[in-house]
Amino acid sequence: MSKIFKAFLVLLAIFVAVLGILGGYQTSQKFKYPVAYADYIVKYSKANDLDPFLVMAVIKVERGTFGCCRRTYAAY
16 A cells, blocks of 8 residues: 555544544434434433433334334234
């Protein structure tokens, strides 16, 4: 690899690290995992002493990979 490309990669890594430090963990999670109704999830998970990201993960798993698909039968 050329020296310019290596220097670019190092600067890019430093930039990403600085953004991660300045932005904080929760801000980075918002961009990595955008969620509908995030305001409600955060509000009610904090009211019930739950981790908002855990609640979002459970919603994602329970919803399945295809969010647009709906069941045609009753879930018992």
